[in-house]
Amino acid sequence: MVSRAYTVSFQGVDARLVEVQCALSPGLPSFNIVGLPDKAVSEAKERVRSAIGSMALAMPSKKITVNMSPADLPKEGSHFDLPIALAVLAAMDILPQDEVARTVALGELSLDGKLIPVNGALPAAVAAAAASCDLVCPKDCGAEAAWVGAVCVTAPATLLETMNHFSGRKPLAPAQPGEVQSQSTGKCLSDVKGQERAKRALEIAAAGRHHMIMVGSPGAGKSMLAARLPDLLPPLDAQEALETSMIQSVSGLLTSGGISKTRPFRDPHHTASMAAIVGGGRGAKPGEISLAHNGVLFLDELPEFNRQVLETLRQPIETGQVMVARANAHTHYPCKFMLVGAANPCKCGYLADANRACSRVPQCGEDYLGRISGPLMDRFDLRIEVPAVDINALNIKTESEPSHIVAKRVAKARDIQYTRYADHSSVSLNSDIEGGLLEQVATPDRAGLDFLARAAEKFQLTARGYHRILRVSRTIADLEASEIINETHIAEALSYRLISAANA
Incomplete structure (x- = not known):
């Protein structure tokens, strides 16, 4: 038997x-x-x-x-x-x-x-x-x-x-679920001196889950800003927590037994392999992009990453999932993440400082940021220059908004989006909208539309860039609780797309 x-x-x-x-x-x-x-x-x-x-x-x-x-x-x-x-x-x-x-x-x-x-x-x-x-x-x-x-x-x-x-000699009682974990990183946005424009871009990115790249000299605060992003994001809801925890469980990262409601923040080193970033290896394990599902993937020193590794991110960014193909199986992993990149303006890092820049300026800057391909750069909704902070400004005591105040605005903007897209199963935030739904919810008023048309012609925006400006404009309007997208919203969204690999 x-x-x-x-x-x-x-x-x-x-x-x-x-x-x-x-x-x-x-x-x-x-x-x-x-x-x-x-x-x-x-x-x-x-x-x-x-x-x-x-x-x-x-x-x-x-x-x-x-x-x-x-x-x-x-x-x-x-x-x-x-x-x-x-x-x-x-x-x-x-x-x-x-x-x-x-x-x-x-x-x-x-x-x-x-x-x-x-x-x-x-x-x-x-x-x-x-x-x-x-x-x-x-x-x-x-x-x-x-x-x-x-x-x-x-x-x-x-x-x-x-x-x-x-x-039946000694029956065991059913196991009880572990504690729900939700913890703060303890890193507050008020710790960052200056960089008000970058802080504003960080708020917009958090509100609509927009991809963002920061370009600036070493020590300007790029990594410091990115490290404070998790505390701006609302906790995971029940479905998101289950999805994220299942990936962590398969990867052996859910060691405490509790379901975490804290959004993941992954920051792999630039020497990470393609299998480590995308997924693969023995057993086709999930990579960093899947471990960052429903959270943030921060790539510091972005141009230093292997070019092939960066190019593999293009499709997952658009689709929200990755397929690890092997001879005997095709394994799918979810990977709906917010990509945040940081880069120096050139190899030496001091492109704008005539006293410390190398002799190859400005060609060195074009060559260095040219490692990031145009199609990948086009997928960043927000492109921010992070200038060096004046040393004297560091000693001046100024009141800056703490993270919890900004997080409240982000949460309100996200609530607006959740309500708006409640009838659309595949859409939850502004970064997801496309096609007819994009035209329906993100069409500016007449003045804004004329302004965007002139800007698109002048700056030769791609179709993807045009649509991403509309999405960012929708998020900016949501932060103001405005149903209408006006010329001011378009102008601010456009200002975050004028950095390119050639002129950053």
């Missing part, structure tokens, strides 16, 4: 149900695992054998065959240990087969029978709920998985506790 247990195989942030079958048959004692396992799964038989032996149970002197169906789906990871052990114990009639067959299990086994936490408990709980099954996972993963309220989560610490639970 064949016993059955269930687990999941991860494809991106989705968990696909896998049936683990175990059969005991006459023959020389052996333990075989089939069904396209990777090395970690193939080694599970030794961990399972030792874990069962630690409970003073002897493996049967028979041929043990474990099959994982569907057999053509690659099985990767150590979380298959627990379901294999449950299937074997059910085949030995130590555990009730019907109870095991109604459960989705995942967890790594140590040699002494302890359950070691694994990645992906949250998407596994979603898959279990969809299949109307219970979930069994290691104790340290219980608080994370319990956030899916439609599934009963049991989180034992050892294989022995798992056996006692299934046999």
Whole structure:
């Protein structure tokens, strides 16, 4: 007779149900695992054998065959240990087969029978709920998985506790969800001296989730401004928190068990590889653009990034998702993020300072920022020059708006957008609107339209640039709670697009 247990195989942030079958048959004692396992799964038989032996149970002197169906789906990871052990114990009639067959299990086994936490408990709980099954996972993963309220989560610490639970000797209480985490970075916008124009652009970017690039000499405050952006953004709502936490769960970053409502802020180093930024590597793991989903991706020293890496960002910026293509599978990850870049005006960084600039001015500036291609630069809604701050101004005590005041305006503007696009499932903020909806909600009044037409002709705006000005104008109007986009809104939005790679 064949016993059955269930687990999941991860494809991106989705968990696909896998049936683990175990059969005991006459023959020389052996333990075989089939069904396209990777090395970690193939080694599970030794961990399972030792874990069962630690409970003073002897493996049967028979041929043990474990099959994982569907057999053509690659099985990767150590979380298959627990379901294999449950299937074997059910085949030995130590555990009730019907109870095991109604459960989705995942967890790594140590040699002494302890359950070691694994990645992906949250998407596994979603898959279990969809299949109307219970979930069994290691104790340290219980608080994370319990956030899916439609599934009963049991989180034992050892294989022995798992056996006692299934046999009814010592049933375990359902796991409770962890605490909701929402914390401030502690970095306030009032700490930044001067740079009022950059602060205003930061507010607009936060309100409409617009992509932004800052160009300025070293020490002008570009990184300091970007680091204060997370505190301007409203907390994640329930759906966004679940999406973000599922990506973090698959990546092993959701270690505390609590669902975070803080928007992610990712700032990879410029030496990061394409797989690190876009996703890939062993198991096609999510990259930085997916880890920044619903948050901010900050690329400091933008021209120093590999040109090919930067070019791969163009499609994800537009579509909000990335496909990691491999020979045996295509893995999709969401990546709707706000891209914030920072760059020096030239290689030496002092293009505008005649005393410190190199001898190749201005050609060095064109060559350096020319590393950012025109199509990528065209995708930045806001382009800001961040000039060096006068040293004397640093010693002057001035009152600047703190982050929480700006965050209130950002939240109000976003609420306006959420209400406006409530009937459009694919649109939530102004950066998402396009086509007929863009014409409907972002068409300026007559004076604004004439002004934009003259500017588009003079500055030779692309169609993408033209539409991005309309989107930014809509956000500026929303910050003022204005239904009408007028010439002033258009003028301010246009002023943020006049920096180019050639004349920054």
